[in-house]
Amino acid sequence: MIEVENLTKRYGPKTAVDGLSFTVRPGVVTGFLGPNGAGKSTTLRLLVGLDAPTSGGTKVNGKPYRRHRAPLREIGVLLEARAVHPGRSARDHLLAVGATHGIGAKRVDEVLDVVGLTEVARRRVGKFSLGMGQRLGIGVALLGDPRAVVLDEPVNGLDPDGIKWIRHLLRDLAAEGRTVFVSSHLMSEMALTADHLVVVGRGKLVADVPVADLIASTRRGVRVRTPRTSDLVAVLQGDGVEITSLGGGVVDVIGLSTEDIGTRALVAGIPLFELTPQRASLEEAYTELTRDAVEYRGTSERVAA
Amino acid sequence: MSATTIDRPVAEKTPLTFGGVVRGEWVKLRSVRSSGLTVLGAALMMLVTGLVFASTVGSDSDGADGVTDPTGITLSGVMFAQLVTGVLGVLVVSNEYATGMIRSTLTAVPSRLPVLLGKVAVVVGTLFPTMLAVSFTVFLAGQAVMGGAKLPTAAVGDPGVLAALVGSAATMTGVAVIGVALGALLRSTAGAISTLVVLVFLLPGLGGLLLPASWRDDALKYLPSSASEAFTSVVPAPGLLGPSAGAAVFAAWVVVPLLLAAVLLRRRDA
Numbered sequence: 375m376i377e378v379e380n381l382t383k384r385y386g387p388k389t390a391v392d393g394l395s396f397t398v399r400p401g402v403v404t405g406f407l408g409p410n411g412a413g414k415s416t417t418l419r420l421l422v423g424l425d426a427p428t429s430g431g432t433k434v435n436g437k438p439y440r441r442h443r444a445p446l447r448e449i450g451v452l453l454e455a456r457a458v459h460p461g462r463s464a465r466d467h468l469l470a471v472g473a474t475h476g477i478g479a480k481r482v483d484e485v486l487d488v489v490g491l492t493e494v495a496r497r498r499v500g501k502f503s504l505g506m507g508q509r510l511g512i513g514v515a516l517l518g519d520p521r522a523v524v525l526d527e528p529v530n531g532l533d534p535d536g537i538k539w540i541r542h543l544l545r546d547l548a549a550e551g552r553t554v555f556v557s558s559h560l561m562s563e564m565a566l567t568a569d570h571l572v573v574v575g576r577g578k579l580v581a582d583v584p585v586a587d588l589i590a591s592t593r594r595g596v597r598v599r600t601p602r603t604s605d606l607v608a609v610l611q612g613d614g615v616e617i618t619s620l621g622g623g624v625v626d627v628i629g630l631s632t633e634d635i636g637t638r639a640l641v642a643g644i645p646l647f648e649l650t651p652q653r654a655s656l657e658e659a660y661t662e663l664t665r666d667a668v669e670y671r672g673t674s675e676r677v678a679a
Numbered sequence: 680m681s682a683t684t685i686d687r688p689v690a691e692k693t694p695l696t697f698g699g700v701v702r703g704e705w706v707k708l709r710s711v712r713s714s715g716l717t718v719l720g721a722a723l724m725m726l727v728t729g730l731v732f733a734s735t736v737g738s739d740s741d742g743a744d745g746v747t748d749p750t751g752i753t754l755s756g757v758m759f760a761q762l763v764t765g766v767l768g769v770l771v772v773s774n775e776y777a778t779g780m781i782r783s784t785l786t787a788v789p790s791r792l793p794v795l796l797g798k799v800a801v802v803v804g805t806l807f808p809t810m811l812a813v814s815f816t817v818f819l820a821g822q823a824v825m826g827g828a829k830l831p832t833a834a835v836g837d838p839g840v841l842a843a844l845v846g847s848a849a850t851m852t853g854v855a856v857i858g859v860a861l862g863a864l865l866r867s868t869a870g871a872i873s874t875l876v877v878l879v880f881l882l883p884g885l886g887g888l889l890l891p892a893s894w895r896d897d898a899l900k901y902l903p904s905s906a907s908e909a910f911t912s913v914v915p916a917p918g919l920l921g922p923s924a925g926a927a928v929f930a931a932w933v934v935v936p937l938l939l940a941a942v943l944l945r946r947r948d949a
């Protein structure tokens with residue numbers, strides 16, 4: 375369980391996290407989503423006490439992180455920024471971190487195996503590829519066999535196999551009853567992995583929803599154009615069907631397929647001039663959610679807006 | 680990649696302990712190349728300087744009369760070796776900031792102070808015995824060289840000699856601890872090493888040139904290098920503090936920066 379309460383962090387004039395509150399529950403994968411610069415990494419640094427909050431606070435399994443007797447057994451983190459000495463071997467890195475908590479070679483070798491680095495365990499980390507470095511970081515997160523696992527952009531630099539591996543790992547960790555919190559700025563990735571989403575923008579909470587709800591709220595609609603709007607509404611109406619009139623003989627229908635709509639209109643003798651499925655994806659729902667919260671928008675988009 | 684999950688909870692749920700932090704710092708120290716190189720460099724500096732001085736002394740016009748302090752001659756490498764041990768102390772901390780390792784370290788030990796103490800412990804535990812052994816070695820070898828040249832020599836049992844040997848090891852170790860503190864305060868290898876060089880090496884000379892003569896000597900004797908000279912010299916130069924005053928001043932040079940580093944380590948964002 376991770377609790378973030380009224381968390382604010384300012385760096386000079388810049389407010390990176392702005393009164394953020396949410397709770398991450400055990401047993402499911404929770405995605406931490408937001409555009410670049412939204413404050414995700416900052417929130418995670420505050421969570422493990424690397425930075426001190428300007429106000430508000432965080433709790434891990436009921437207590438501030440630093441109050442735990444065995445912090446690494448409560449929560450394991452992979453941070454965004456590199457946190458390894460390149461001259462040290464992967465195994466020595468894990469041994470050094472583990473030693474603080476009495477975690478020895480046996481567990482270190484176990485973790486090296488889990489993250490697939492056994493073969494290169496004694497090689498200098500400086501020679502590692504981006505993906506291997508990422509695996510080592512995940513190894514550190516798993517080292518203490520923690521009740522909560524927090525990964526900041528874990529799929530960065532991983533190949534498709536690696537991404538699939540992460541997805542399974544996260545699901546398994548959650549199935550074991552652990553709290554799993556994973557940041558990303560890609561909705562498409564989270565949609566495949568997460569059960570719940572915490573969305574932030576400009577340091578503020580934008581949404582805290584189950585993925586299923588978000589999907590339900592963005593079901594694909596169908597755009598229909600007809601000269602007899604009211605007749606059409608009458609034949610389409612029913613349970614679970616949502617019809618929005620856009621004026622000019624255009625309606626958006628949610629809850630019926632194009633086949634359904636076309637057939638019913640034909641049976642009722644209503645002419646249709648247009649029947650177009652709308653491609654409202656989860657990605658669009660996310661874009662919609664964070665529209666006002668995007669910090670660094672590309673110039674082309676700004677021109678378009 | 681075999682398993683996709685953590686197999687089972689590890690048997691013993693051992694907590695975070697200070698002993699563990701020290702062991703972790705030891706693993707870090709022994710697993711980067713620069714540590715061994717700096718310790719070796721400091722040892723070589725001691726041996727080479729001491730033996731060169733021992734074999735060239737007395738060859739000038741004064742002859743054997745010029746050798747008033749045979750112990751000091753063989754230990755003259757401390758002047759340079761302390762810079763090298765100081766660099767080791769700096770690197771133990773500044774390396775972590777340079778590479779980002781500090782984030783792994785402070786995440787594992789969120790109370791932070793044990794990390795600083797652990798670093799001091801492994802630096803002291805490595806350097807003091809090593810530099811003590813090196814001091815004895817260069818002392819004995821140097822006395823043998825001078826004895827062979829029919830010059831005056833000293834023995835370990837002579838008054839003040841044992842104190843000079845232990846004091847030299849303590850000086851080189853103490854400067855390394857100053858290095859740890861500077862590394863933690865400045866977080867930059869270049870900045871901390873420059874500060875260290877200025878403090879232990881340049882300031883005595885610069886001060887001699889720049890300070891007004893009326894209080895120059897009074898000020899200079901409180902510098903770390905003069906303070907350590909006061910308790911490592913068998914035949915002290917004029918104008919130094921007494922041995923215990925010197926030891927106290929040197930200890931303050933070690934402890935005060937370390938306390939400052941501890942306060943800032945707790946306060947600052949990593």
Ligand SMILES: Nc1ncnc2c1ncn2[C@@H]1O[C@H](COP(=O)(O)OP(=O)(O)OP(=O)(O)O)[C@@H](O)[C@H]1O
Pocket residue numbers: 385388389390408409410411412413414415416417454558559
């Ligand atoms: N140490 C710092 N000093 C000054 N500003 C900072 C610092 N850390 C973060 N910021 C600023 O705070 C904001 C939030 O940054 P953060 O890295 O938390 O975002 P993020 O959501 O992780 O973004 P991304 O998806 O790009 O990783 C940014 O505007 C960033 O420039």
Ligand SMILES: [Mg+2]
Pocket residue numbers: 414415416454526
């Ligand atoms: Mg980030």
